Amino acid sequence: MRWFVLRRLALAPLxxxxxxxxTFFVSQLIPIDxxxxxxGGRGAAQSxxxxxxxxxxxxxxxxxxxxxxxxxxxYLTNLLQGDMGESSHxxxxxxxxxxxxxxxxxxxxxxALVVALVFGIxxxxxxxxxRGGVWDALFKVVSTLAISVPVFWLAIVGxxxxxxxxxxxxxxxxxxxxxxxxxxxxxxxxxxSILAGRWDALFDTLHHLAFPALVLGLVIGxxxxxxxxxxxxxxxxxxxxxxxxxxxxxxxxxxxxHAFRNAVIPVITLSGLAFGSLLTGIIVVExxxxxxxxxxxxxxxxxxxxxxxxxxxxxxxxLAYVLANLTxxxxxxxxDPRVRDGMRS
Amino acid sequence: MTAGRLRRLEEAxxxxxxxxxxxxxxxRTFLEFYGVGVIVVMVTAIAAAPLIAPDPFAQxxxxxxxxxxxxxxxxxxxxxxxxWSRILYGGRVSVVIGVFVLLTAGAVGVLYGAVSGYAGGMVxxxxxxxxxxxxxxxxxxxxxxxxxxxxxxxxNVIIAIxxxxxxxxxxxxxxxxxxxxxxxxxxxxxxxxAGPMRNLLWTVLPNSFGVxxxxxxxxxxxxxxAGSTLGFLGLGVSAPTPEWGYMIREALxxxxxWWFILSPGLALLLFVSAINFxxxxxxxxxHEDPGR
Amino acid sequence: xxxxxxxxVTFRARxxxxxxxxxxxDLAAGEHVGLVGESGSGKSAGALALVRLLPDYADVSxxxxxxxxxxxxxxxxxxxxxxxxxxxxxxxxxxxxLNPVLTIGKQLTEVLSKHKGLGARAARRExxxxxxxxxxxxxxxxxxxxxxxFSGGMRQRAVIAMAVAPRPALLIADEPTTALDVTVQAQIxxxxxxxxxxxxxxxxxxxxxxxxxxxxxxxxxxxxxxRIVESSSTEDVFTRASHPYTVALHRSLPRIxxxxxxxxxxxxxxxxxxxxxxxxxxxxxxxxRIDRCADEDPPLMTIPTARRAAARGWDMASIREEDGEQxxxxxxxxxxxxxxxxxxxxxxxxxxx
Numbered sequence: 001m002r003w004f005v006l007r008r009l010a011l012a013p014l015x016x017x018x019x020x021x022x023t024f025f026v027s028q029l030i031p032i033d034x035x036x037x038x039x040g041g042r043g044a045a046q047s048x049x050x051x052x053x054x055x056x057x058x059x060x061x062x063x064x065x066x067x068x069x070x071x072x073x074x075y076l077t078n079l080l081q082g083d084m085g086e087s088s089h090x091x092x093x094x095x096x097x098x099x100x101x102x103x104x105x106x107x108x109x110x111x112a113l114v115v116a117l118v119f120g121i122x123x124x125x126x127x128x129x130x131r132g133g134v135w136d137a138l139f140k141v142v143s144t145l146a147i148s149v150p151v152f153w154l155a156i157v158g159x160x161x162x163x164x165x166x167x168x169x170x171x172x173x174x175x176x177x178x179x180x181x182x183x184x185x186x187x188x189x190x191x192x193s194i195l196a197g198r199w200d201a202l203f204d205t206l207h208h209l210a211f212p213a214l215v216l217g218l219v220i221g222x223x224x225x226x227x228x229x230x231x232x233x234x235x236x237x238x239x240x241x242x243x244x245x246x247x248x249x250x251x252x253x254x255x256x257x258h259a260f261r262n263a264v265i266p267v268i269t270l271s272g273l274a275f276g277s278l279l280t281g282i283i284v285v286e287x288x289x290x291x292x293x294x295x296x297x298x299x300x301x302x303x304x305x306x307x308x309x310x311x312x313x314x315x316x317x318x319l320a321y322v323l324a325n326l327t328x329x330x331x332x333x334x335x336d337p338r339v340r341d342g343m344r345s
Numbered sequence: 346m347t348a349g350r351l352r353r354l355e356e357a358x359x360x361x362x363x364x365x366x367x368x369x370x371x372x373r374t375f376l377e378f379y380g381v382g383v384i385v386v387m388v389t390a391i392a393a394a395p396l397i398a399p400d401p402f403a404q405x406x407x408x409x410x411x412x413x414x415x416x417x418x419x420x421x422x423x424x425x426x427x428x429w430s431r432i433l434y435g436g437r438v439s440v441v442i443g444v445f446v447l448l449t450a451g452a453v454g455v456l457y458g459a460v461s462g463y464a465g466g467m468v469x470x471x472x473x474x475x476x477x478x479x480x481x482x483x484x485x486x487x488x489x490x491x492x493x494x495x496x497x498x499x500x501n502v503i504i505a506i507x508x509x510x511x512x513x514x515x516x517x518x519x520x521x522x523x524x525x526x527x528x529x530x531x532x533x534x535x536x537x538x539a540g541p542m543r544n545l546l547w548t549v550l551p552n553s554f555g556v557x558x559x560x561x562x563x564x565x566x567x568x569x570x571a572g573s574t575l576g577f578l579g580l581g582v583s584a585p586t587p588e589w590g591y592m593i594r595e596a597l598x599x600x601x602x603w604w605f606i607l608s609p610g611l612a613l614l615l616f617v618s619a620i621n622f623x624x625x626x627x628x629x630x631x632h633e634d635p636g637r
Numbered sequence: 638x639x640x641x642x643x644x645x646v647t648f649r650a651r652x653x654x655x656x657x658x659x660x661x662x663d664l665a666a667g668e669h670v671g672l673v674g675e676s677g678s679g680k681s682a683g684a685l686a687l688v689r690l691l692p693d694y695a696d697v698s699x700x701x702x703x704x705x706x707x708x709x710x711x712x713x714x715x716x717x718x719x720x721x722x723x724x725x726x727x728x729x730x731x732x733x734x735l736n737p738v739l740t741i742g743k744q745l746t747e748v749l750s751k752h753k754g755l756g757a758r759a760a761r762r763e764x765x766x767x768x769x770x771x772x773x774x775x776x777x778x779x780x781x782x783x784x785x786x787f788s789g790g791m792r793q794r795a796v797i798a799m800a801v802a803p804r805p806a807l808l809i810a811d812e813p814t815t816a817l818d819v820t821v822q823a824q825i826x827x828x829x830x831x832x833x834x835x836x837x838x839x840x841x842x843x844x845x846x847x848x849x850x851x852x853x854x855x856x857x858x859x860x861x862x863x864r865i866v867e868s869s870s871t872e873d874v875f876t877r878a879s880h881p882y883t884v885a886l887h888r889s890l891p892r893i894x895x896x897x898x899x900x901x902x903x904x905x906x907x908x909x910x911x912x913x914x915x916x917x918x919x920x921x922x923x924x925x926r927i928d929r930c931a932d933e934d935p936p937l938m939t940i941p942t943a944r945r946a947a948a949r950g951w952d953m954a955s956i957r958e959e960d961g962e963q964x965x966x967x968x969x970x971x972x973x974x975x976x977x978x979x980x981x982x983x984x985x986x987x988x989x990x
Contacts (some may be wrong), residue, residue, distance in 0.1 A: 248721035250751075265738070341785065
């Protein structure tokens with residue numbers, strides 16, 4: 001176990017370095033002069049001398065006049081100091097922007113993940129326990145539709161129906177315009193409301209959170225459920241489950257203690273991948289419901305071709321993804337005693 | 346070499362009979378028939394678009410955002426263009442993206458994975474660490490960045506998604522190649538004097554495709570979804586070309602005109618889910634294929 | 638004690654597999670009976686069907702009376718009270734029949750708390766004692782080990798401990814030694830013998846290996862193509878086999894007393910289990926087949942009846958009249974399902990080809 005985890009931990013920085021390398025070289029693909037693009041974003045300078053001064057300053061900071069490997073080195077050192085450059089559309093430092101948009105996104109991701117797990121895992125167990133039956137067939141149809149639907153479209157249509165028509169979902173944003181926001185501490189409105197004891201704001205923001213969290217959570221939940229179902233079906237047909245049934249154990253014990261404990265191991269691995277699609281979903285869903293997070297920011301950055309902002313977003317999301325997968329690996333060693341003893345990896 | 350071993354070797358090297366393959370690829374359940382049926386109908390309609398639909402670019406501003414009528418079956422978009430036609434032509438873009446992403450990513454991934462697996466040792470280790478790095482991005486993120494950097498054209502969308510996807514195939518094929526290259530018919534073919542390249546291309550690779558078949562079919566659907574996501578983000582195909590994701594993006598500004606937003610999304614859902622329903626056939630044929 | 642009548646097992650598939658065809662037998666309390674046959678003969682399916690442990694796609698019909706209750710007609714709840722408590726099972730492969738993510742102790746105590754109503758601590762103590770009994774050294778410590786930390790033989794001992802924990806009346810041992818090393822096989826058989834004799838447990842020992850039943854059982858039933866084709870005392874099976882298939886099984890056992898150029902195998906294949914067979918299923922491979930074998934499936938008959946039936950061309954009714962109801966059981970005579978039973982002439986049984 002120690003070796004497995006250590007190897008993973010040792011590789012993580014290497015992976016991150018490789019990722020910065022890829023994002024850097026991709027952003028070098030852009031066929032325009034970065035200096036011109038930068039200046040173009042804020043209008044012509046007053047004089048040639050002033051313009052030259054700006055260019056010199058930029059070159060000093062980013063090394064745009066230097067060869068590519070050296071520029072990468074500069075990019076990397078800046079990055080390590082938290083400097084990701086300026087966003088061309090917000091005219092602020094990308095790191096400042098990211099710090100502002102990250103908290104609402106964390107709220108949404110956590111909420112969606114909770115929905116996905118609470119809904120998806122029991123559903124998968126349910127379908128597996130009734131495999132071959134009517135419920136299982138229905139599950140197959142609905143879950144296939146769920147993994148085939150474009151999330152952004154589902155969010156739009158859902159929002160039109162549940163907000164526009166029925167008025168069940170709350171409107172855009174994190175709070176109603178009439179609700180006074182709680183004092184900002186963490187940037188997460190739910191947490192800030194609790195800290196300030198503002199229960200009205202908490203209730204209101206949870207109402208706003210519900211729709212995007214449910215859309216994302218249900219779609220990802222169906223994905224979880226499919227994986228859980230197929231792993232459970234394998235486990236239920238295994239010899240050790242037959243042994244458990246042969247002992248005369250109750251159905252629930254056989255299902256959860258014997259089959260599920262085994263089925264959950266591959267599910268853990270796949271939930272790391274599901275986290276990736278959750279992060280992707282964030283980008284499109286936040287735009288639809290006007291959630292002021294990372295996704296909304298990425299959407300705008302993509303629309304305005306704001307590469308600094310975009311690669312900042314990509315790096316942050318990928319970092320989260322790497323961390324999630326590292327966590328998954330650790331969980332994996334906890335869940336499977338064979339890995340713990342270094343029998344499998 | 347005993348007679349038994351020789352026979353097994355012949356069986357292993359013998360090409361799968363076409364008839365057997367076709368038999369195993371027949372749809373059996375209702376959902377599989379449904380999936381295949383929808384795919385056939387949609388692909389036919391998409392291919393026959395010029396015959397059954399008006400010009401997708403013809404603007405008719407006075408009748409913009411109109412509902413269903415005899416002239417415009419699905420109504421019109423914000424510029425008065427015929428939605429039915431734009432859906433069909435948008436399907437062409439989606440199919441092209443789906444197929445070419447798979448071909449590009451497949452070709453790169455298969456070659457890379459095969460070389461890595463066949464070479465083994467340090468070469469394999471280094472090549473796989475590179476794959477690990479690519480796999481550490483959520484795939485759409487990398488595609489998004491590449492697409493933004495290259496600019497919005499069909500070709501660039503294909504490159505962007507393929508660049509994000511090839512590592513998956515590389516890793517899969519590598520795993521298969523490692524297993525297959527130890528099987529005895531490869532050893533036998535090496536003993537018969539086949540060089541490494543010949544060995545790789547003609548003996549190892551064809552025997553490694555089993556798993557790939559499933560993934561390929563299902564991934565066409567996901568490639569189409571990824572393409573439309575880029576389109577929705579404005580990083581897909583550029584403006585006048587009809588594309589389902591981009592149409593949804595445009596429709597987002599006219600939330601009261603439900604047919605405008607429903608039709609491209611339903612087309613996507615119908616097509617991608619049909620691929621997923623039909624995908625069961627391939628999954629099954631791989632499981633039943635004794636040669637794998 | 639156990640009485641099985643007309644047991645049929647069919648696996649639903651595109652071509653349904655007829656695994657067990659009309660099997661009937663009785664077991665007396667404390668008896669040890671071997672069920673012998675090659676793989677695919679239906680012996681395991683027939684045994685697991687007794688407590689309905691087969692997968693969903695298996696259809697089981699017939700009657701399985703255990704102490705007055707028909708196991709095939711119990712509801713799930715009643716059946717759970719029988720499984721593990723009155724009927725213990727030892728499975729073929731100890732590498733897959735133990736749950737890899739639960740400790741040996743957990744898997745053992747759950748039987749005890751289910752059927753003996755023991756609390757956590759008492760169950761743990763009893764589990765350690767049981768492990769000790771089945772010969773696991775350092776049982777106290779090893780109780781918190783996972784299956785992968787056990788060797789194959791130790792795992793099978795743990796499986797046996799689980800099977801015998803609630804002192805079942807019937808122990809079904811489904812090829813308990815097949816997956817193990819030869820040296821361990823004998824120890825496991827000895828352990829089974831010991832534990833079942835001690836508590837007068839009835840044991841149904843399923844194996845493909847005639848050698849395994851030799852020292853352990855009093856009676857043997859030989860299965861072929863889903864049917865019982867011969868039933869007799871263990872001694873008779875070895876000295877006076879009366880079915881050509883049993884004879885052939887004997888010949889295929891490697892011998893140390895005679896120098897053999899090559900191992901003897903049985904020519905041909907068992908019949909396709911998806912097809913209904915006309916006549917005796919062994920006929921195509923049988924050296925002593927007669928015309929009648931191709932048309933009529935022989936019932937289980939006593940040896941004298943079998944000889945006369947063939948000679949005089951008796952129909953089923955006459956055979957019934959002669960034999961009465963013959964079901965393999967503790968008191969039943971030597972039975973054979975053959976129209977032309979081989980002559981029990983010592984070393985070279987059966988008529989020459």
